[in-house]
Amino acid sequence: MEDKEYYSVGEVSKICNISKKAVRFYDKIGLISPDKVCDDNNYRFYNRKTLLSVPIIKYYKQMGFKLEEMRSFLEGGTYSMLEKAFRQKIDNLKEMESEIFKMYTSVKDWYDLILEAEMVIENNVREVAVKYIDASNLCFMEQDFNYNYMESIVNIDFTNYIESIHNEITGPVMISFPSFKERMEGKSTRILLLQKTILPCQEDEVVKFGGYMVASCYHIGAHETINDTYQKICDWAAAHGYKCAEESYERYVTDYWTTRNSGQFVTEIMIKVTRE
Structure with a gap:
């Protein structure tokens, strides 16, 4: 990754291996906000620190969390909030695992x-x-x-x-x-x-x-x-x-x-x- 102060949407897409559409959608829902917006053309730019949120989002996605849930995580919730969210996810995944086992066995x-x-x-x-x-x-x-x-x-x-x-x-x-x-x-x-x-x-x-x-x-x-x-x-x-x-x-x-x-x-x- 080239050492720059700011990166365009296209550069973020290439560096983080996500689509431009995903970058814009994350911006729309407030998951990853640009660090700089040009007044004349509304172009959005992101700094290196903001780019580091993408691997975290991918990992949360891997665990099955929804984008709406990730927002509160990235905003820096308390450990109590995180523990509750992760416990609920574990319970949900166990239920899904049971249902998938039943379906797999039957099929x-x-x-x-x-x-x-x-x-x-x-x-x-x-x-x-x-x-x-x-x-x-x-x-x-x-x-x-x-x-x-x-x-x-x-x-x-x-x-x-x-x-x-x-x-x-x-x-x-x-x-x-x-x-x-x-x-x-x-x-x-x-x-x-x-x-x-x-x-x-x-x-x-x-x-x-x-x-x-x-x-x-x-x-x-x-x-x-x-x-x-x-x-x-x-x-x-x-x-x-x-x-x-x-x-x-x-x-x-x-x-x-x-x-x-x-x-x-x-x-x-x-x-x-x-x-x-």
């Missing part, structure tokens, strides 16, 4: 499901496989079931319940059937609706899922034809020396939440198995 989990479904469809993954399910706690609601998949998956009652306990859902919807045989025969009347929540739940609000081996198979397409995949699991288990438990889980990777094209639905069927 990331949904993005992962879209990628999973895309790979399943592109590679036509329909084989049965045995895998271990990590134990987790899922929020749940017991409900009547009438084979209306759309209303069960995009569930108003469950959404209202989650809101009532001041939480938010993320990840795939899951349905637990007490008996997969009754489910295949169209006789299931009660289910457990399961889903992960972003915030921790109370002990009585969750049910344990996983911690065991399952026979898993993806079903591609409408839910009305899902019995074919159940039968595939049963036949595979019998042929490979596995015994299926009664309970089954349907994990809706993509469904009505993502698309109304049922041909693009991807559902993972899981049945707990043990060696016979």
Whole structure:
């Protein structure tokens, strides 16, 4: 920076790496006032000391303070005033951090499901496989079931319940059937609706899922034809020396939440198995 007594708006813009528009706006709102104004042409000039306010403004901006708030800081407020302003900003940022975490978790989990479904469809993954399910706690609601998949998956009652306990859902919807045989025969009347929540739940609000081996198979397409995949699991288990438990889980990777094209639905069927 050239050592001068005064600097023009253009020079301030170049030296401090801010736009001329910003310099003029700071002047307009009284954030940085010129140290010299020419009477004949109203040109504004700033001394070196005033230029040093720009890095401070940038740092306050980095912390999220508004320009109006910065004015009182630059004017030389008391430590008590500064402490109060910074404490309020910390509280606001913590609240923003919490909201961003919720949004990020929701978007990331949904993005992962879209990628999973895309790979399943592109590679036509329909084989049965045995895998271990990590134990987790899922929020749940017991409900009547009438084979209306759309209303069960995009569930108003469950959404209202989650809101009532001041939480938010993320990840795939899951349905637990007490008996997969009754489910295949169209006789299931009660289910457990399961889903992960972003915030921790109370002990009585969750049910344990996983911690065991399952026979898993993806079903591609409408839910009305899902019995074919159940039968595939049963036949595979019998042929490979596995015994299926009664309970089954349907994990809706993509469904009505993502698309109304049922041909693009991807559902993972899981049945707990043990060696016979």
